[in-house]
Amino acid sequence: VGMSRKVKLTLMTSTKMSDKGEHGAIRLPRKARNYFGFTNSVVVVGKGEHRFGLEVKKAYKQDIQKLAKKLGSGKVSEEEALSAGFVTRSILQKINRRQGESVWISDSLEEITVGADPEFGLKDSCDHFVRGCNVIEKAGAFGSDGPAVEVRPAPSTNHITMVGNITKILQNPPEVVNPYKWIGGATFSDEHRNYWFGGHIHLGRPALIESECAIDYCYNGIATVLDHLLAFPLVRFDTPNPNLRRHGCDYGYGTAGTGDTGETNSSVQSHVDRFEYRVLSALWVVHPTLAKIIVGTTKAITESVYTGIANKRFEYDWVGSAPFLSSFGIRGTSSITDIINGSKADSITKEHLTRWRKQIRDLERFEDYSEELNALIELVR
Missing domain, CATH: 3.30.590 (Creatine Kinase; Chain A, domain 2)
Known part of the structure; x- marks a missing residue:
């Protein structure tokens, strides 16, 4: 994902972003921004018709705390935590939607329909x-x-x-x-x-x-x-x-x-x-x-x-x-x-x-x- 090169992001949903309707943004923790060295203000995520340009912003504190909790419990690896980016539920759902897939099937255990x-x-x-x-x-x-x-x-x-x-x-x-x-x-x-x-x-x-x-x-x-x-x-x-x-x-x-x-x-x-x-x-x-x-x-x-x-x-x-x-x-x-x-x-x-x-x-x-x-x-x- 990116304007000039491809990197692998671990996308997670942010309840606060979803509630505020921030569908045009991706929020990254400081470590992730430094790790990827993003210089552009916009990154592109997804493929084909499920491709979205999202403005890079700082992650919310509550999302960083949630990520740290998952890292501490072993639910995400250090590599996944380092590459984490937060988006709204709607954007993640659109990115993950596969043609012909039941609307009831969720890719996440934590975001069921x-x-x-x-x-x-x-x-x-x-x-x-x-x-x-x-x-x-x-x-x-x-x-x-x-x-x-x-x-x-x-x-x-x-x-x-x-x-x-x-x-x-x-x-x-x-x-x-x-x-x-x-x-x-x-x-x-x-x-x-x-x-x-x-x-x-x-x-x-x-x-x-x-x-x-x-x-x-x-x-x-x-x-x-x-x-x-x-x-x-x-x-x-x-x-x-x-x-x-x-x-x-x-x-x-x-x-x-x-x-x-x-x-x-x-x-x-x-x-x-x-x-x-x-x-x-x-x-x-x-x-x-x-x-x-x-x-x-x-x-x-x-x-x-x-x-x-x-x-x-x-x-x-x-x-x-x-x-x-x-x-x-x-x-x-x-x-x-x-x-x-x-x-x-x-x-x-x-x-x-x-x-x-x-x-x-x-x-x-x-x-x-x-x-x-x-x-x-x-x-x-």
């Missing part, structure tokens, strides 16, 4: 529930799913971008839904029946993990950690009548602890390039700030598990074992699963929450998602 298809309901002017399938077609970014309607945003490696995609869809709904009121949250009941709204989140697979291993081992293991570190604390404020999602119908939607059974009550639905975590209700979609917190936390937990698997040199038998659970501060699963599935907010003790806060703060990706994770800690009291 995230998507969602949260549901909600419609009511007419008389406050009667109206089936979504009677109002709007199934297909599309804003479509129906049986009695509910759901939004299907474009996925992204940036959870804030993905939540923004949800907001854009909701702010520009099809005209056919304009006459109706929207019902958010976990459930809605009328004299006829209960209706339930899922807040399913889709999480991509890193290319380093083969699809067969992901389906057989990783997805269910990640779901267990998500149950304990995300679904469990959300029991504190899930509403209204969240218990009816799992026990107010014959399907048991959103049941924690099941893994991918292939049944309607599965907590996981597996695909070769991603999995769908199905335990959460759609409460999180009622406000963009809450959506950012929940989706960011989901991504932080999932990436932390993938990183843990890599640190174990991809020994997949480790996933789901007692040592695996212990590495995330999980001791036993049945009592927590019972609280989730019974929506037993009153059963969550101070001791539960003290342990949970430590589990969150011990996540490998805590620093990178500290805003969302700290916000969740403040919410769950």
Whole structure:
């Protein structure tokens, strides 16, 4: 890479650069600038249509600290650290994109793709529930799913971008839904029946993990950690009548602890390039700030598990074992699963929450998602 000669750079993403939209820059630590002896103010990275001219700037302190931490833990070599350059998630994604590659497959264990298809309901002017399938077609970014309607945003490696995609869809709904009121949250009941709204989140697979291993081992293991570190604390404020999602119908939607059974009550639905975590209700979609917190936390937990698997040199038998659970501060699963599935907010003790806060703060990706994770800690009291 370079204007007059080629050198090998180790590109890494910078959360701060991504947040500030610095898509025209590459930030280098002082050692890297000295090592390469850059005299030009612009370097060219990538090839062909994925070739970008980027302005050379000094690396942010937090990115240098993150690099030093990775060097100290052996996650990057001294050579890789010396040649490190920081870019935005968007630029790295464009550089690494290969023709025909699934948008869900990420080159990095720490920048997985995230998507969602949260549901909600419609009511007419008389406050009667109206089936979504009677109002709007199934297909599309804003479509129906049986009695509910759901939004299907474009996925992204940036959870804030993905939540923004949800907001854009909701702010520009099809005209056919304009006459109706929207019902958010976990459930809605009328004299006829209960209706339930899922807040399913889709999480991509890193290319380093083969699809067969992901389906057989990783997805269910990640779901267990998500149950304990995300679904469990959300029991504190899930509403209204969240218990009816799992026990107010014959399907048991959103049941924690099941893994991918292939049944309607599965907590996981597996695909070769991603999995769908199905335990959460759609409460999180009622406000963009809450959506950012929940989706960011989901991504932080999932990436932390993938990183843990890599640190174990991809020994997949480790996933789901007692040592695996212990590495995330999980001791036993049945009592927590019972609280989730019974929506037993009153059963969550101070001791539960003290342990949970430590589990969150011990996540490998805590620093990178500290805003969302700290916000969740403040919410769950």
